[in-house]
Amino acid sequence: MGTRESVTRALEAIENSGRHYRDSLPMIASENIISPLVRKACNSDLHGRYAEGLPFKRYYQGCDDFDTIEDLGIISAKKVFNCTFANIQSTSGTNSNIGTLKALTKPGDTITAVSTADGGHISHARMGGVGVRGLNLITYPWDEDRMEPDIDASAKLIRESEPSLALFGQSVFLFPTPMKELADVAHEVDAKVMYDSAHVLGLIAGGQFQDPLGEGADVMTGSSHKTFPGPQGGFVLSKSEDEKFHRKLNSGIFPGVCSSYHLHHVAGKVISLLEFEEFGEKYASDIIANSKALASALASEGFDVLAEDRGYTESHQVVTRHGEKDSGAGRKAAKILEDSGIITNMNMLPGDTKALSPSGLRLGTPELTRLGMGTDEMQDIAKFFSRALISKESPKNIRNDIMSFKSNFQTVNYCFEPGPAYPGLD
Numbered sequence: 540m541g542t543r544e545s546v547t548r549a550l551e552a553i554e555n556s557g558r559h560y561r562d563s564l565p566m567i568a569s570e571n572i573i574s575p576l577v578r579k580a581c582n583s584d585l586h587g588r589y590a591e592g593l594p595f596k597r598y599y600q601g602c603d604d605f606d607t608i609e610d611l612g613i614i615s616a617k618k619v620f621n622c623t624f625a626n627i628q629s630t631s632g633t634n635s636n637i638g639t640l641k642a643l644t645k646p647g648d649t650i651t652a653v654s655t656a657d658g659g660h661i662s663h664a665r666m667g668g669v670g671v672r673g674l675n676l677i678t679y680p681w682d683e684d685r686m687e688p689d690i691d692a693s694a695k696l697i698r699e700s701e702p703s704l705a706l707f708g709q710s711v712f713l714f715p716t717p718m719k720e721l722a723d724v725a726h727e728v729d730a731k732v733m734y735d736s737a738h739v740l741g742l743i744a745g746g747q748f749q750d751p752l753g754e755g756a757d758v759m760t761g762s763s764h765k766t767f768p769g770p771q772g773g774f775v776l777s778k779s780e781d782e783k784f785h786r787k788l789n790s791g792i793f794p795g796v797c798s799s800y801h802l803h804h805v806a807g808k809v810i811s812l813l814e815f816e817e818f819g820e821k822y823a824s825d826i827i828a829n830s831k832a833l834a835s836a837l838a839s840e841g842f843d844v845l846a847e848d849r850g851y852t853e854s855h856q857v858v859t860r861h862g863e864k865d866s867g868a869g870r871k872a873a874k875i876l877e878d879s880g881i882i883t884n885m886n887m888l889p890g891d892t893k894a895l896s897p898s899g900l901r902l903g904t905p906e907l908t909r910l911g912m913g914t915d916e917m918q919d920i921a922k923f924f925s926r927a928l929i930s931k932e933s934p935k936n937i938r939n940d941i942m943s944f945k946s947n948f949q950t951v952n953y954c955f956e957p958g959p960a961y962p963g964l965d
């Protein structure tokens with residue numbers, strides 16, 4: 540195939556991917572869609588520009604308008620996240636984490652975090668950011684019933700291991716972290732406290748989850764594209780008044796882990812922050828109402844939904860078990876669901892040891908909610924799950940029904956100019 544044909548094939552695949560999402564139920568907890576105005580910012584000329592430094596202190600000419608944009612964003616981020624320091628440059632949650640680890644630790648330091656097997660993120664692991672910084676990782680004992688760090692055992696671990704930094708937050712995130720209990724213990728041993736809100740940032744900003752910076756975290760990192768519904772990117776946030784600390788955090792991102800920090804995405808983030816000021820609280824509360832409704836409806840259909848004793852979830856996520864540990868049942872279920880028109884991801888559950896053959900699924904409601912679905916639709920979706928995985932109906936039939944169901948939900952909401960969720964497709 541010549542290069543021109545490859546271009547055509549790549550463009551076709553881009554459109555096909557859009558159609559696949561348009562016609563399916565997008566339920567990956569880390570994904571979302573951007574608003575028309577955010578899309579406009581991301582497609583702007585800023586895509587090709589550079590602006591190293593901070594607003595009004597640049598290494599390049601041509602940045603006056605971008606200074607206005609980034610400055611508006613920092614002001615809005617401080618409001619939205621109720622903090623005194625905001626860096627909006629980082630290009631992802633991972634980038635925010637590595638930049639913050641660079642700012643607050645030295646190679647060889649000890650860090651405590653949630654293990655990936657218990658739902659921690661790869662950037663908290665030796666294979667990821669923690670390894671990049673050359674840190675010694677110790678993971679918290681995990682309370683499987685409560686799906687959170689075991690408070691007493693983790694407090695003991697922090698006291699005994701005296702880490703430089705205690706990191707909290709995870710990718711499987713059903714309930715708020717017991718920050719009040721653990722942040723004080725970390726401060727007792729002079730550890731800095733970092734909370735990774737990648738998944739739950741929009742819920743926190745909407746006042747619907749927990750308030751990590753108010754509960755003792757010195758710094759909060761996060762992604763800008765999960766429950767916070769902006770373009771792909773990251774944030775670093777703090778309530779500290781210490782300007783030296785602010786400088787450290789800023790330089791962790793630039794020059795720590797970025798040169799260009801993708802100005803078009805920062806512009807998109809700024810629009811999404813301003814939209815969040817107006818619509819964020821309602822969006823966050825609707826996401827959680829939907830995940831609670833989905834969890835109960837799935838349990839009524841006969842699915843094994845985790846954390847029944849705690850009411851299944853207080854976040855945007857629902858976690859289901861589909862077979863014995865390490866059985867690969869989660870992988871099989873995710874494939875059947877995708878063939879049926881439901882996009883999810885397999886996930887390790889407590890007890891699983893193999894990331895590629897886990898027993899569970901992690902489901903999310905941020906995108907469904909943004910498309911205008913409410914708790915009634917969550918009942919309909921649980922029935923589609925049941926047809927696919929319990930009645931084992933033909934995936935093709937279910938897919939046709941889901942296409943017709945989804946055709947009623949094609950608009951991005953909770954933004955200034957609601958418009959097509961999947962634009963530019965035939």
Ligand SMILES: Cc1ncc(COP(=O)(O)O)c(C=O)c1O
Pocket residue numbers: 569631632633634636659660662708709710711735736737738761762763772773
């Ligand atoms: C807890 C946690 N931190 C960081 C990240 C990384 O975020 P990003 O994909 O923006 O790099 C994720 C991704 O899902 C996550 O779950």
